[in-house]
Amino acid sequence: MKIYVPMDSAAKALGADDVAAAIIAEAASRGLEIELIRNGTRGMIWLEPLVEIDRGAGRVGYGPVLPADVPALLDGTLKGLGRVEQIPFFARQTRLTFARCGVTDPLNLDDYQAHGGLAGLRRAAGLSSTEIVEEVTQSGLRGRGGAGFPTGIKWNTVRQAEADQKYIVCNADEGDSGTFADRVIMEGDPFCLIEGMAIAGLGVGATKGYIYLRSEYPDAIRVMQEAVRIARANGVLGADVLGAGRAFDMEIRVGAGAYVCGEETSLLNSLEGKRGVVRAKPPLPALQGFLGKPTVVNNVISLATVPVILEKGAQHYADFGLGRSRGTIPVQIAGNVKHGGLFETAFGMPLGELVLDIAGGTASGRPVKAVQVGGPLGAYMPLERFDTPFGYEEFDGAGGLIGHAGMVVFDDSADMLQMARFAMEFCAVESCGKCTPCRIGAVRGVETIDRIAAGDPGAIPLLTDLCETMTDGSLCALGGFTPYPVMSALTHFPEDFATAKEAAE
Ligand SMILES: Cc1cc2nc3c(=O)[nH]c(=O)nc-3n(C[C@H](O)[C@H](O)[C@H](O)COP(=O)(O)O)c2cc1C
Ligand code: SF4
DSSP, X not given: OEEEOOOOHHHHHTTHHHHHHHHHHHHHHHTOOOEEEOOOOOSBGGGOSOEEEESSSOEEEEOSOOGGGHHHHHHTOSOOOEEGGGSHHHHTOOOSTTXXXXXXXXXXXXXXXXXXXXXXXXXXXXSOHHHHHHHHXXXXXXXXXXXXXXXXXHHHHHHHSOOSOOEEEEEXXXXXXXXXXXXXXXXXXXHHHHHHHHHHHHHHTOOEEEEEEETTOHHHHHHHHHHHHHHHHTTSSBSSGGGSSOOBEEXXXXXXXXXXXXXXXXXXXXXXXXXXXXXXXXXXXXTSOGGGSOEEEEEHHHHHHHHHHHHHOHHHHHTSEETTEESEEEEEEEEXXXXXXXXXXXXXXXXXXXXXXXXXXXXXXXOEEXXXXXXXXXXXXXGGGTTOBSSHHHHHHTTOOOTTOEEEEEETTOOHHHHHHHHHHHHHHHOOSOSHHHHTHHHHHHHHHHHHHTTOTTHHHHHHHHHHHHHHHOSSHHHHHTHHHHHHXXXXXXXXXXXXXXXXX
């Protein structure tokens, strides 16, 4: 009998380690022979710890399981959830990037290969660098870190650059509120990221890679370090990648977790041991990045999606999606929701379906008021925009952004003036300080919103004006996009700003 208990840190936070220990102890006391596998999460966080048992006829789920449930679990009398793949939240997904996550043992390279792992890298090893980059370009993959920039174009710039050394830098800073896809894949399928980085290395001619991982993710750091060690020991990394005669190796670097260090140039400074301050562009990191050398900086999900593209072909990936948003996106559902977790779907699903149907509405049972999509710099989407399909251009047209595809749901008790204030405060705290509209503008923004709250009607046009200045004059998206949450709160929920004024009167 195989028993799966996730080792994902969200599952652990909900008691997975205690459940695993209880299973081992109970099985030992009964003389029962079991194989306990610590898998990644399936992404259904509200069911964690989600234990799966395979008695020979597929994996049946139980969750959330408490240590006290373990005797009944082993007796077979605990009420189950049925086959895990048939749980509606899971069954409705299109799992390409996360196909193995929660299925395999994250640190077992044989298990990885048995589930399609390394097929992409094997294929890439037989292709020229131009062919690899062309495949990624044809897939339509766009950066999942926030900006949605076409990955193939970025790679091609680095591929064509002349240099004695090039680098692949993986952005695993994952600072956006409500996001956890990077962490889930690093803890649940680390070889997939390693494989994606190795393919990127072969594609652009880089022999060295770094994962910039935040210190707040100790489990991901441990799993990635171990996975790199195993990959190196098995010839996936090193002087002769899979015997193809080309070199690629990598290491994990731990960042201290400043939000701005997720911005690619600030990240490069931090990686070089400098203060995490944003660099002006140009030069682009693709031409002068880490240590001044041509560098691909890609998000974890962008890179972890490359293996399936090489394995199944660009067209297979491009066949999913909507408009210029090709393939799938791991939507991360958080905040006040019934069913929080990771939902990988082809682009195109309307926002309302994700919030009200997939996520099941609010956990509080109160009506949904707003959803912030795309992290702390994303707009608050009101119910009137719930028909917006998940797509880069479609969200842009609706005054929002997808960013890293985190969604934080709020019920009708949320005070949107306070949310706008928080956005400005966040920007003030996290600003790297390099440019004035952000460094000083965010502080003035908090003060101006306080004036609105105190009933000063003249402060509303001032806030609008300030937001325009921040949008137009900031060097990076921290200052430049903070107006998204602020102005969307003001535009869609004017009553919260008026109520504050009336209350003051
Ligand atoms: C303030 C700020 C924070 C950012 N944080 C992250 C982050 O945590 N992870 C990430 O992948 N990209 C982040 N980005 C985007 C990166 O600058 C960059 O666009 C991305 O790493 C490129 O990779 P991609 O093309 O694969 O998305 C951030 C940008 C800004 C302005
Ligand atoms: S916008 Fe803010 S974070 Fe970005 S460079 Fe300017 S001061 Fe730094």
